[in-house]
Amino acid sequence: MSKTQPLSARFARAIRRYWVLYLLCVPGALFFILFRYGPMWGILVAFQDYNIWRGFWDSDWVGFAHFTRFFNGPNFRVLMTNTLMLSLLNIVFAFPAPIILALFLNELRLAWFKRTIQTLIYVPHFISWVIIGSMTFMLLSHGGPINAFLGNFGVGPFPFLTSVGAFRPIMVVQGIWRGAGFGTIIFLAALSSVDMEQYEAAIVDGASRWRQCWHITLPALRSVVVLLLILQMGSVLDTNFDQVVLLSNAGNRSVSDVIETFVFREGIIGGNFSFTTAIGVFQSIIGLILVVAADRTAKAVGQSGLF
Amino acid sequence: MKRNDTIYSRIFDVFNVLFLIFFAAVTTLPFIYIIAGSFASQAEITARGFFLIPREPRTEAYLYILESRLLPRAMWISILMTGVGTAVSMFLTVTFAYPLSKKYLPGRNVMLALVVFTMLFSGGMIPTFLTVRALGLLNSFWALIIPQAISVWNLIVLMKFFQSIPEELEESARIDGATDWRVFLQIILPLSTAGIATFSLFYAVGYWNSFRPALLYLGGAPDLWPLQLVLRNIVLMAGGVIQDVVWDPDALQPPPDSIRNAVIVFATVPILLVYPFIQKHFTKGVMIGAIKG
Numbered sequence: 001m002s003k004t005q006p007l008s009a010r011f012a013r014a015i016r017r018y019w020v021l022y023l024l025c026v027p028g029a030l031f032f033i034l035f036r037y038g039p040m041w042g043i044l045v046a047f048q049d050y051n052i053w054r055g056f057w058d059s060d061w062v063g064f065a066h067f068t069r070f071f072n073g074p075n076f077r078v079l080m081t082n083t084l085m086l087s088l089l090n091i092v093f094a095f096p097a098p099i100i101l102a103l104f105l106n107e108l109r110l111a112w113f114k115r116t117i118q119t120l121i122y123v124p125h126f127i128s129w130v131i132i133g134s135m136t137f138m139l140l141s142h143g144g145p146i147n148a149f150l151g152n153f154g155v156g157p158f159p160f161l162t163s164v165g166a167f168r169p170i171m172v173v174q175g176i177w178r179g180a181g182f183g184t185i186i187f188l189a190a191l192s193s194v195d196m197e198q199y200e201a202a203i204v205d206g207a208s209r210w211r212q213c214w215h216i217t218l219p220a221l222r223s224v225v226v227l228l229l230i231l232q233m234g235s236v237l238d239t240n241f242d243q244v245v246l247l248s249n250a251g252n253r254s255v256s257d258v259i260e261t262f263v264f265r266e267g268i269i270g271g272n273f274s275f276t277t278a279i280g281v282f283q284s285i286i287g288l289i290l291v292v293a294a295d296r297t298a299k300a301v302g303q304s305g306l307f
Numbered sequence: 308m309k310r311n312d313t314i315y316s317r318i319f320d321v322f323n324v325l326f327l328i329f330f331a332a333v334t335t336l337p338f339i340y341i342i343a344g345s346f347a348s349q350a351e352i353t354a355r356g357f358f359l360i361p362r363e364p365r366t367e368a369y370l371y372i373l374e375s376r377l378l379p380r381a382m383w384i385s386i387l388m389t390g391v392g393t394a395v396s397m398f399l400t401v402t403f404a405y406p407l408s409k410k411y412l413p414g415r416n417v418m419l420a421l422v423v424f425t426m427l428f429s430g431g432m433i434p435t436f437l438t439v440r441a442l443g444l445l446n447s448f449w450a451l452i453i454p455q456a457i458s459v460w461n462l463i464v465l466m467k468f469f470q471s472i473p474e475e476l477e478e479s480a481r482i483d484g485a486t487d488w489r490v491f492l493q494i495i496l497p498l499s500t501a502g503i504a505t506f507s508l509f510y511a512v513g514y515w516n517s518f519r520p521a522l523l524y525l526g527g528a529p530d531l532w533p534l535q536l537v538l539r540n541i542v543l544m545a546g547g548v549i550q551d552v553v554w555d556p557d558a559l560q561p562p563p564d565s566i567r568n569a570v571i572v573f574a575t576v577p578i579l580l581v582y583p584f585i586q587k588h589f590t591k592g593v594m595i596g597a598i599k600g
Contacts, residue, residue, distance in 0.1 A: 014413040020487035021406040025418065028403025028457060032422060035454050038438045039430025045437065101330070104323055113324070119586065120331040123338075126578050126585065128516030130535040134542040134571050135337050138344065138564070145340060148356025181334060209316055234427070242518055246539065260432065267433045268523060280431025288428045 046278035052271070059274075066278035075262060083258040086244075087236040089168055094175040095232060098183025099221065105184060106191050106217065107209070121181025132174055133246030137161060140170070162251025170247060175240075186228075187221055194220045226298050234291025237283045259283050338575070345369070345569040349562030367561040368569035378573065380530075381537040384448075385515060388533055392452040392514040393507050399457050400465055400506065401499075405491060407462075408469035426459050432523070439524055448531055450524035451517070458513070461506050468502040469495065505588040512585065515578065538574045542567045 005013075015022060046066055048059040070076055101121075108114040124132070140146050140160040147157035160166045194216060202212045239258045248256035259279060267276030339359050344352055345368050347361040372378050406412055407419055429435075435454065444450040476498070477490050485493070496503075518535040525531050532540075 010413070018412055018487070020491070021409060021412055024402045024491070025406045028399050028462075029418065031399055031403075031453075031457050032425065034442070035435065035438060035456075036425040036429065037421075039434035040428070042430055042434030042437050045434060104327060107319070107323055108327070109320070117327045117331050121334050122586065123579075123582060124334060126512055126516075126582060127575065128518060128535050128578075130516075130518050130539045131571060131575055134538060134567070135341055137543055138341060138567060138571070139337060143353055143564070145357035151356070177334065181330075208313070209319065245522070246543065263432050264523070268436055268526070273433055273437065277431065277433040280433055284428050284431055291427055 043277065043281050045274055046281050048274055050274040050277075052273075062274075066275045067282065069275065070279055070282065078254070079257060079259050079262055082255055083237055083239055085168060085255075086171060086239050086258065089172050090175060091229075091232060091236075093172050094179065095229070097176045097180040099187055099225065101180050102184040102187035102191065102221075103213065103217065105188060107213075118181075118184075121184075123181075124178040125182035127178065129178075129240070129242035129246055132178060133243070136170065136174060136247070159251070161247075162249055164252050164255050167247065167252040167255050171243065174243060174247075186224060190221055190224045191217060230291065230294040230298055233294035234287050236290060237286050341568050341571050341575075345565050345572050347565055349564060352562065352564050365561075365565075368565040369573075371561045371566055372569050372573060377537060378534075378570070381532055381534040382573075384531060385534040388448070388451045388517075389511050389514040392456070393511045395452055396456050396458070396461075396510045396514075397503065397507055400462050400510075401496075401503065403457070404462050404465040405469055405495060408466045422459060422462065436523060445524055446526070446528035446531070451520050451531070451533065452514075454524070455517075455520060458510070461509060465502060465506055468499065472498055501588075508581075508585050508588055511581075512578070534574050538570055541570050 045056065045059075047061060047063060048056075049062050050056070050059045105114060105117065108117075138144055142157050142159065146160070150156040150158065158166070160170065198216050199212055202216060207215070237259060239260055241260045241264070244256060244258055244261055245264070248261060260283075263276040263279055266272045336359070340357060343359050343361050346364040346366065347358075348363065348365060351358070351361060351363070407415060407422070409415060430438075439445055439450055439454050444453060472495065476494055480490050480494055516535065517533070518539065521531075521533050521536040525536075
């Protein structure tokens, strides 16, 4: 019966029956409409010569002009290189760090020692990037403790904070320092679901701890590692804006300028709204393609994907 | 459990404990250095390099920063932003997560798909900025909160949390004649206090640490800058000088490095104070989030 009713009648019935639930949706839905879907509509600005004074409706349409200008311009290669380098370094160094740390923690036999270490290494996750950037500044500055330490061996002082060569290593170390400890939680959770009998059986068979790790512990982590890697792939063009902004300066600009900092400087400070919107659209679309591609690949090789 | 205690296994255990102690020390020592540095004189900072206990502790740096009106005001803005922001975020997240947890609700799948899509694709920084401006929120206190009020991640995890509450509880209440309102207010919410506490803490930490909204939307309203932005300006841009401090010209101004250290401590202490309370909850929150489906 109800299948044959027109949509509007079914809709009216649903509203009458579940009006409380729909009412509860209103504030949240309004948020998504205004602040998440509104800006998606605002993407149209990328195809305009948006002018604040003339507004959205009266600005001229220019098609793909901003996109071609970006792709052919001098900034494209620098921004892409810097952004991709940071992502690559993150996947190579920062991504495995919590996995390795979790494997070490998992081998600990003293429960109280494990808890103490965990309590200490989770702290940085709750510290803001501003504080981490400020602490980095204090530690690496000209008269700071790291340079004082190096001075004991007759080297330095090095201008770490403004040097082109030091920027990427500092970014990686900051990332590991802040995230590796807390990142272990999800892997330790996956490990806690491993059946202890598997280890006991392996011991009876004479397997060393290394072989137990290789054949039991690591396979238990596979699916969560794949899941996190998919998410990571989708964000190769999203650098950590807060972290980069705090560490970049005139000295290291040639390696520290990434898509988001460029968009911030040219767009919000410089007022080139259309050009920088186009760059942001490019970034979002690449991100969407990559996350879908990574998900398909994971499914193709027999892992459960994201969706 | 019996383990095969070969000599290699023992050597590994010793190495493992040492490695983890080293990692924990690297995590902790920078904090202690900053605290020590905030009580030290410039001569000591320059001469000793790395140290964990100052030889002659001084408190001038703290007296100096407390003279400033800038820092207490920024602290107050941060507290207000954290309190109001957490309340707003929790209201929006709870009221939306509950209907989304009802698989039988017509239209629910469409709404959920639209919500999840925003995790994969977004308008980007500039269109969001233009939206915030069009709504008249630029340079207002609310720009610190409203444009980033709902975290999709928290929303979905809370939705799963609601789904884990046994359906029978709601059904038996309905048989007793309870309306949807009463089920939500008198059954679901009281059963969810643990989840609500966890997500409130996540939001609160997020607001306290947030720096990007102030940088993007409050460029023209320095009176409303929260602590994180003011901290950046003092430490990284103003060379450890706070502009509005009136310091006795005859007295020696405290060294810029200890002022910087003191400002960092000032901004870090609140998080470290709540850390023990957060710690109890966050593991649980991450666990709920780890359940995929």
